[in-house]
Amino acid sequence: MGKICLRICCALALVVFVSASQACAGDGGSRTADMLVQAGGRNVAWMKSLHDTLPVCKVSIPGTHDSGTVKGGPMLKTQSTNIPAQLQQGIRAFDIRLEKKNGKLGVFHSHAFQDIYWEDDVLPAFIGFLQAHPSEVLIVSLKKEGGESQDYASLLSVSLSIPAHQRYFVMDFRPELTVWDCRGKILFLHRDYVMDDYPGAACVGWKDNSTCLLTLRNRDGKEGCVLLEDEYQYESGKDAGKKTDVSIRNLERISAEPVSSRQWGITFVSATGLPLGTPKVFADKVNGPVADYLKKQGKRNCGIVFIDFVGEPGGKALVEYLIDSNVCAK
Numbered sequence: 001m002g003k004i005c006l007r008i009c010c011a012l013a014l015v016v017f018v019s020a021s022q023a024c025a026g027d028g029g030s031r032t033a034d035m036l037v038q039a040g041g042r043n044v045a046w047m048k049s050l051h052d053t054l055p056v057c058k059v060s061i062p063g064t065h066d067s068g069t070v071k072g073g074p075m076l077k078t079q080s081t082n083i084p085a086q087l088q089q090g091i092r093a094f095d096i097r098l099e100k101k102n103g104k105l106g107v108f109h110s111h112a113f114q115d116i117y118w119e120d121d122v123l124p125a126f127i128g129f130l131q132a133h134p135s136e137v138l139i140v141s142l143k144k145e146g147g148e149s150q151d152y153a154s155l156l157s158v159s160l161s162i163p164a165h166q167r168y169f170v171m172d173f174r175p176e177l178t179v180w181d182c183r184g185k186i187l188f189l190h191r192d193y194v195m196d197d198y199p200g201a202a203c204v205g206w207k208d209n210s211t212c213l214l215t216l217r218n219r220d221g222k223e224g225c226v227l228l229e230d231e232y233q234y235e236s237g238k239d240a241g242k243k244t245d246v247s248i249r250n251l252e253r254i255s256a257e258p259v260s261s262r263q264w265g266i267t268f269v270s271a272t273g274l275p276l277g278t279p280k281v282f283a284d285k286v287n288g289p290v291a292d293y294l295k296k297q298g299k300r301n302c303g304i305v306f307i308d309f310v311g312e313p314g315g316k317a318l319v320e321y322l323i324d325s326n327v328c329a330k
Helices: 002-028 083-089 118-132 149-160 237-255 279-297 313-324
Strands: 061-064 093-101 104-109 112-117 137-144 185-190 201-204 210-217 223-230 264-268 304-307
Touching (some): 061 313, 083 118, 093 118, 104 118, 104 149, 112 118, 118 137, 118 149, 118 185, 137 149, 223 237, 237 264, 237 279, 279 313
Parallel strands (some): 061 093, 061 304, 093 137, 137 185, 185 201, 223 264, 264 304
Antiparallel strands (some): 104 112, 201 210, 210 223
């Protein structure tokens, strides 16, 4: 009899949970199905719950710094999970560094080739994911990691000019882009010249190792502004507290933007302080405290946040908070 009562109570609780989730999601869809999946895949389509009219700049978007770097030893490795696994975890912003290798664009971090190529592995993974999950939006920052600028531009422009690919691209950046405008598509942020008729936005004024105001410019000259924090170079891992502070300050500025503002925000919580302050040392000391702070303060509208080691406990906690902060986003 006790077991029967327990089952009835659990069923009632589930009904209440489902009803509350659907009410929260409104017309924009529901996260209920995803929330009921086992932990590893519950965030595979978390953007379903976002209202179509929500500006993308008002979404908290977890991303990975040096997304493809799972090799290179302690001084260069920035992730413990590959890009397909990151997509399943809920990562929606990617930092891709490319250099010519074997007639294609290889993914690199400094001199370390990651044994994957943009044309064969990375772009197909993004497009395949969007085909399976058309509710999602991807932000992809592209940067030349080494080699000749002409090689980078000519090779990348080929993949970006294929009509079958372009249907999955946000061709024209606007600061007021909505979730509806970008569903099932990739918004590219170009840190280096690729082509005159580029999809997405060119990054103008991205200062190295600094916090600054960045300009995003579309191919017609229309511009948007970004509150950017990309301070990554420190003396050693002892400076992790400083990195935590600068990241939190930028996240506070982004979150405090008025509802009517269409200013974007990008925060890198990643850093290094070699030889002892490896990316992993900083990730272990920064990710958790930043997640704890955001949760304690109930911060929302955090913008794009690039993170190292999202597969580790601190990284997972930060990713989860950013995703969950969007529930019932208007």
